[in-house]
Amino acid sequence: MQKESVIKVEHITKTFGLTKALTDVSLEIGYGEIRGLIGENGSGKSTLASMIVGTGHPDSGEMWYRGEKHNPKNMLESKEKKINILIQENGTINGLTVAENMFLGKESTFSKSGNVNKRRLIEEGSKALARIGAGHINAADRIEKLSFEDRKLVEVAVAMYNEPEVLFVDETTTALSQKGRELIYKLMDEMREAGKTIVFISHDMAELERMCDSISVLRDGHFVGTLQKEEITQDTLKRMMIGRELTGDYYRGDYEMSYQEEVVLEVDNVTWGETVQDISFQLHKGEILGLGGLTECGMHELCKIIFGAIKPDSGSVHLTDGTKITSPSSAIKSKIAYMPKDRDLESLFLATSIKDNIVMASMDKIKKGFFIPPRAEKELADEHAGKLEVKMQNTSQYVRELSGGNKQKVVVAKWMANGSEILLMDCPTRGIDIGVKAAIYRLMEQLKKEGKSIIMVSEEMPELLGMSDRIIVMKDGKQTGEFERSEVLSEHDLIHAML
Ligand SMILES: Nc1ncnc2c1ncn2[C@@H]1O[C@H](COP(=O)(O)OP(=O)(O)OP(=O)(O)O)[C@@H](O)[C@H]1O
Incomplete structure (x- = not known):
C-alpha cells in the first residue's frame, strides 16, 4: 500500500507499431496539486493520460491510484474511481440534444419502464451546466446549434458531474476564448482547494506558469523531470522539452512594413x-x-x-x-x-x-x-x-x-x-x-x-x-x-x- 501520492506510475512503456510513444516513464502526482505536463507534439503526453484514464493500456510498467494498484480496463472503470478527462478533440455528437449528449449511456438513470424522462434529463443537464458557470447553455438545444466553445463547456460539465478526484485537462484551453479559459481555471482552482488533483496538458507556457504547482516534462516518450513552482521559467521548460537551448529569432527580424503596392x-x-x-x-x-x-x-x-x-x-x-x-x-x-x-x-x-x-x-x-x-x-x-x-x-x-x-x-x-x-x-x-x-x-x-x-x-x-x-x-x-x-x-x- 502506498498513500503519499494520488497517482504514481512506474516504468511505463507503450509502443504503437514502430512508434515508441512512452519509454520507461515514472512519475508521482500529489493530492491537491495542479501538475502541468508539457512536451513537444508527439512527446507522449496524451498517451500517458490515456494509460491512467483507461483508454489505453501500457505494454509494461505499473500504476497506482490512491495507494492501490491501478489497471483500468476502460474509461468507465476510471470514471467510477472518479478519474476524468477533458480531451483535445470534439467529444460531443451531432443529432442529439445537449442533455442527451451529457447523459449518453446513462439514460436508464432517467427512465421508467423503458421510457426516458426527457424533462428530468434536461433539468439535470441544466443544473450541471449552471454548476460550472455555463448556465447560458440551454440543455434542450440540439448540440450542433452551439458554438465550438459552448460544446467544449458541455464536455466540461460532464467531466465535473461526478465530482472527480483527478481531472486531466488535455489541451482544452487553447481552443477557448479568454472567458472560457477563465471558467476552466476557476474550476481547477476550486478542485485544488478541495484537495483534488488536476493534470494540465498544454503548450501555452504562460498559462502553465500561472496555474501549476509543478510541471513535468516529456521528450520523445521519455520523462525528463519535474519542476516545482519556484523553479519554473519558460527558458528552463524549453530547454528540457527540446534538449538544447532554443536560439535564434522566433518572429520576423525586420520592423519594416513591407509589401507591394498591388x-x-x-x-x-x-x-x-x-x-x-x-x-x-x-x-x-x-x-x-x-x-x-x-x-x-x-x-x-x-x-x-x-x-x-x-x-x-x-x-x-x-x-x-x-x-x-x-x-x-x-x-x-x-x-x-x-x-x-x-x-x-x-x-x-x-x-x-x-x-x-x-x-x-x-x-x-x-x-x-x-x-x-x-x-x-x-x-x-x-x-x-x-x-x-x-x-x-x-x-x-x-x-x-x-x-x-x-x-x-x-x-x-x-x-x-x-x-x-x-x-x-x-x-x-x-x-x-x-x-x-x-x-x-x-x-x-x-x-x-x-x-x-x-x-x-x-x-x-x-x-x-x-x-x-x-x-x-x-x-x-x-x-x-x-x-x-x-x-x-x-x-x-x-x-x-x-x-
Ligand atoms: N493509436 C495510435 N496509433 C499509432 N500511433 C499513435 C497512436 N496514438 C499515439 N500515437 C503516436 O504516439 C506518439 C505520442 O502521441 P501523443 O498523442 O501521446 O503525443 P502528445 O505529446 O499528446 O502530442 P500533442 O502535443 O501533439 O497532442 C505520437 O508519435 C503518435 O503519433
Missing part, C-alpha cells in the same frame, strides 16, 4: 448581423495582415466570410479584377486557401493517410491530364510534412494515429502545399509546439517573399506584433484600430483597441 483582395463594407459590422480593407501582394481581437470580436467569422463560407448580409469580398468571392468553391478557384481554427472538425479526413490529406487541395497542381502521378503526390506530401516536422512513421500513416499537434501540422502542410496566392490562416499555431511554431513563421516569411498574401487571425499578441505588416483590431464586430508594423508598436496599443 492590391490582391478587397473587403468592402461587409456586415453580418451584429457579429461583423461594416468592415472594409485591402490586402496587398506580399502582405501579412494580422486580424486581432478577443475571440468573440467577429474576426473568426470575418475570415469565414472572406472565404465565402458565410454569406454576409451586405457588402462584398472581391479580387481586384472584380471576381466576387461568394462561396468556398469560388474562393478556391481564385487561389484562396482557408485554414480554420477548429481544424479537426472542419478540415481533416482522419480515416485517410497523411499524404492524401496533404495533396487533397493540390490536385490541380500535380495532375497530368486526368492522371495523378503517385510519385508527385508522395514527393509533395513528403516535402511539406518534412518542412513542418510532422512526427510520423511515413506519409502513408493514417491521420487519426497522429498526436493532436501533429494533426494540426498536417492541415498547415495541406494549405502550404497547394500554392494558393492568398492564405487565410485562423490561429495557425494553435496547439503547435514551440519548435514548429518557428518553422511555421519561417514558412510565412518565405510565402511573403514569393509575393503571396496572408491574413492571419490570431489571439496571441506577440504573434500579431511579431509577424504582421499591418494589424487590424476588431471589437464587438467593428474595426477599432489599424496599426502599421513598427519597433515601437506594443501589446498595450493593441489591447487599448481590443477592450
Whole structure:
C-alpha cells in the first residue's frame, strides 16, 4: 500500500507499431496539486493520460491510484474511481440534444419502464451546466446549434458531474476564448482547494506558469523531470522539452512594413448581423495582415466570410479584377486557401493517410491530364510534412494515429502545399509546439517573399506584433484600430483597441 501520492506510475512503456510513444516513464502526482505536463507534439503526453484514464493500456510498467494498484480496463472503470478527462478533440455528437449528449449511456438513470424522462434529463443537464458557470447553455438545444466553445463547456460539465478526484485537462484551453479559459481555471482552482488533483496538458507556457504547482516534462516518450513552482521559467521548460537551448529569432527580424503596392483582395463594407459590422480593407501582394481581437470580436467569422463560407448580409469580398468571392468553391478557384481554427472538425479526413490529406487541395497542381502521378503526390506530401516536422512513421500513416499537434501540422502542410496566392490562416499555431511554431513563421516569411498574401487571425499578441505588416483590431464586430508594423508598436496599443 502506498498513500503519499494520488497517482504514481512506474516504468511505463507503450509502443504503437514502430512508434515508441512512452519509454520507461515514472512519475508521482500529489493530492491537491495542479501538475502541468508539457512536451513537444508527439512527446507522449496524451498517451500517458490515456494509460491512467483507461483508454489505453501500457505494454509494461505499473500504476497506482490512491495507494492501490491501478489497471483500468476502460474509461468507465476510471470514471467510477472518479478519474476524468477533458480531451483535445470534439467529444460531443451531432443529432442529439445537449442533455442527451451529457447523459449518453446513462439514460436508464432517467427512465421508467423503458421510457426516458426527457424533462428530468434536461433539468439535470441544466443544473450541471449552471454548476460550472455555463448556465447560458440551454440543455434542450440540439448540440450542433452551439458554438465550438459552448460544446467544449458541455464536455466540461460532464467531466465535473461526478465530482472527480483527478481531472486531466488535455489541451482544452487553447481552443477557448479568454472567458472560457477563465471558467476552466476557476474550476481547477476550486478542485485544488478541495484537495483534488488536476493534470494540465498544454503548450501555452504562460498559462502553465500561472496555474501549476509543478510541471513535468516529456521528450520523445521519455520523462525528463519535474519542476516545482519556484523553479519554473519558460527558458528552463524549453530547454528540457527540446534538449538544447532554443536560439535564434522566433518572429520576423525586420520592423519594416513591407509589401507591394498591388492590391490582391478587397473587403468592402461587409456586415453580418451584429457579429461583423461594416468592415472594409485591402490586402496587398506580399502582405501579412494580422486580424486581432478577443475571440468573440467577429474576426473568426470575418475570415469565414472572406472565404465565402458565410454569406454576409451586405457588402462584398472581391479580387481586384472584380471576381466576387461568394462561396468556398469560388474562393478556391481564385487561389484562396482557408485554414480554420477548429481544424479537426472542419478540415481533416482522419480515416485517410497523411499524404492524401496533404495533396487533397493540390490536385490541380500535380495532375497530368486526368492522371495523378503517385510519385508527385508522395514527393509533395513528403516535402511539406518534412518542412513542418510532422512526427510520423511515413506519409502513408493514417491521420487519426497522429498526436493532436501533429494533426494540426498536417492541415498547415495541406494549405502550404497547394500554392494558393492568398492564405487565410485562423490561429495557425494553435496547439503547435514551440519548435514548429518557428518553422511555421519561417514558412510565412518565405510565402511573403514569393509575393503571396496572408491574413492571419490570431489571439496571441506577440504573434500579431511579431509577424504582421499591418494589424487590424476588431471589437464587438467593428474595426477599432489599424496599426502599421513598427519597433515601437506594443501589446498595450493593441489591447487599448481590443477592450
Ligand atoms: N493509436 C495510435 N496509433 C499509432 N500511433 C499513435 C497512436 N496514438 C499515439 N500515437 C503516436 O504516439 C506518439 C505520442 O502521441 P501523443 O498523442 O501521446 O503525443 P502528445 O505529446 O499528446 O502530442 P500533442 O502535443 O501533439 O497532442 C505520437 O508519435 C503518435 O503519433
